Amino acid sequence: QKITLPPGPRPLSMIGNLLSIPTVRPWEAYRELSKKYGSVISLRALGRTMIVVDDHDIAVELLEKRSSIYSSRLQSTTIDLIGWGGWDIAMLPYGSWWRAHRRVLATHLHRDVVSQYNDHHQENAHELLRRALSTPEALVDHLRLSIGSTLMRAIYGLQINDEYLRLFAEAFSSLDLILNGSILDFLPFLALAPTWLPGTELLRRLAYYRPIVAAMRDVPWRDAKAAIRIGSARESMTSVSVEKISHLPGEQAAQQDDICRNALSMAYGGGIDTTHATLCAFFVAMTLTPEVQKKARVELDAVVGPTRLPTVADRDNLPYIEAIIKETLRWHNAAPILIPHVSTADDNYDGFFIPANSAVVVNAWSIMHNPQTYPEPEKFNPERYLKNGKIDSNVRDPKSVIFGYGRRICPGRHFADASLFIYIASILHTLDISPPLDEAGQPIHIAPQTTTAITSRIENCRCTIKPRSANAEALIHGTA
Numbered sequence: 142q143k144i145t146l147p148p149g150p151r152p153l154s155m156i157g158n159l160l161s162i163p164t165v166r167p168w169e170a171y172r173e174l175s176k177k178y179g180s181v182i183s184l185r186a187l188g189r190t191m192i193v194v195d196d197h198d199i200a201v202e203l204l205e206k207r208s209s210i211y212s213s214r215l216q217s218t219t220i221d222l223i224g225w226g227g228w229d230i231a232m233l234p235y236g237s238w239w240r241a242h243r244r245v246l247a248t249h250l251h252r253d254v255v256s257q258y259n260d261h262h263q264e265n266a267h268e269l270l271r272r273a274l275s276t277p278e279a280l281v282d283h284l285r286l287s288i289g290s291t292l293m294r295a296i297y298g299l300q301i302n303d304e305y306l307r308l309f310a311e312a313f314s315s316l317d318l319i320l321n322g323s324i325l326d327f328l329p330f331l332a333l334a335p336t337w338l339p340g341t342e343l344l345r346r347l348a349y350y351r352p353i354v355a356a357m358r359d360v361p362w363r364d365a366k367a368a369i370r371i372g373s374a375r376e377s378m379t380s381v382s383v384e385k386i387s388h389l390p391g392e393q394a395a396q397q398d399d400i401c402r403n404a405l406s407m408a409y410g411g412g413i414d415t416t417h418a419t420l421c422a423f424f425v426a427m428t429l430t431p432e433v434q435k436k437a438r439v440e441l442d443a444v445v446g447p448t449r450l451p452t453v454a455d456r457d458n459l460p461y462i463e464a465i466i467k468e469t470l471r472w473h474n475a476a477p478i479l480i481p482h483v484s485t486a487d488d489n490y491d492g493f494f495i496p497a498n499s500a501v502v503v504n505a506w507s508i509m510h511n512p513q514t515y516p517e518p519e520k521f522n523p524e525r526y527l528k529n530g531k532i533d534s535n536v537r538d539p540k541s542v543i544f545g546y547g548r549r550i551c552p553g554r555h556f557a558d559a560s561l562f563i564y565i566a567s568i569l570h571t572l573d574i575s576p577p578l579d580e581a582g583q584p585i586h587i588a589p590q591t592t593t594a595i596t597s598r599i600e601n602c603r604c605t606i607k608p609r610s611a612n613a614e615a616l617i618h619g620t621a
């Protein structure tokens with residue numbers, strides 16, 4: 142019996158399925174293909190096989206149970222040319238160098254240790270409340286600043302400033318070149334062309350970003366180490382790492398210094414856009430669902446009361462807030478196709494052949510919007526996770542999908558989860574969120590539209606923010 146690739150649209154000669162791989166919200170088109178061909182489909186383009194999985198159990202079977210051969214990443218000329226290659230943990234191929242980076246993050250972000258950052262989440266969530274009250278029109282920027290502050294403080298022990306924000310934002314804006322520049326991956330000899338040749342605008346842009354990406358990786362690490370040297374540093378992932386490195390012999394110390402610098406900069410990078418996109422989506426969802434805010438307040442009033450703000454200690458007693466967090470992560474998952482894994486050996490699944498070096502894309506967006514698991518999937522409905530006032534363990538937790546699978550699962554998921562709880566509970570306890578108003582003071586209806594990128598966000602995140610009551614306003618001012 143001949144073993145064939147999983148089903149999929151018939152490739153055209155030469156360019157394969159390139160034309161049937163859409164560039165705008167490809168996850169929607171993948172879903173249509175999966176409906177037609179099945180939960181595991183294959184596409185071929187320019188010599189590479191892409192496997193698209195539209196089923197949680199199959200993703201677990203391949204990426205978790207067979208993780209020893211499904212844990213690498215795409216290697217790309219473009220990635221190398223922009224300067225992300227060889228050090229960015231999210232893009233490193235599977236192997237000992239990646240593992241060394243992953244170990245650093247595991248030390249600082251493991252489930253059992255992330256509670257040490259709760260004060261940072263709380264402090265910055267309170268600061269967000271104050272900023273949102275005074276200049277609500279700048280909400281999107283306030284959110285980025287607060288999340289950035291938490292990460293900067295926890296990772297480097299540093300105070301966020303415009304320079305750090307700009308470095309990370311600009312370096313990460315180069316990621317769109319990875320999509321646009323993928324032509325270089327198919328014609329890598331172009332990379333050898335001198336950058337002054339006409340038509341090499343792309344190469345020039347790549348060269349422009351290289352020093353910015355390097356500075357993003359190096360500058361906060363250097364500044365944090367300088368603060369440690371003069372004794373003015375606060376405890377952070379950097380200070381703990383530097384202390385450990387100081388006990389290593391010369392060459393090993395230099396290598397570990399590089400590994401920690403690399404891994405910690407990607408903890409910041411991996412955390413900022415995803416958490417930001419999730420919290421922006423939360424605000425949009427709240428403008429559409431006043432009844433959800435009402436129910437959240439009833440729960441918060443009963444458990445937390447009017448004299449204080451929520452803390453992590455309240456979490457177990459706030460199942461409705463828990464359900465809102467799950468629903469936010471499902472309704473708009475910030476990484477709709479996760480980050481593709483790459484297989485490193487030939488494999489068979491369900492009678493089909495999956496060749497080594499296949500890119501495996503999990504359509505997490507589609508899994509999160511499957512009406513069989515989540516009826517009326519477009520609706521923001523926290524109730525779907527609740528039964529008799531408790532979290533219903535029979536409903537799939539979006540967190541088991543949206544943070545990825547197997548050995549490449551998001552190492553920052555516990556940190557992100559703690560952060561989302563504190564922000565969402567504090568916001569709902571004190572603020573009233575309603576649709577934005579037009580010039581005549583009439584509410585504007587926002588139809589959520591998502592962007593196409595590795596980290597997708599909802600465009601046009603705008604709303605009207607007011608204190609929920611005079612008491613809530615006093616609580617917010619009391620945090621200063």
Ligand code: HEM
Pocket residue numbers: 230231232243246250407408409411412413415416419474475476479480481482543544545546547548549550551552553554556557
């Ligand atoms: C809501 C917030 C977040 C979401 C939705 C998210 C989602 C993801 C996803 C889908 C992946 C790829 C998983 C896979 O390949 O199977 C990933 C990887 C990663 N995430 Fe997150 N993430 C979030 C927050 C964070 C935070 C807060 C940090 C750091 C503190 C972080 C650091 C990373 C890193 C370093 C990787 C690369 C791991 C590797 O390739 O080995 N993320 N994340």
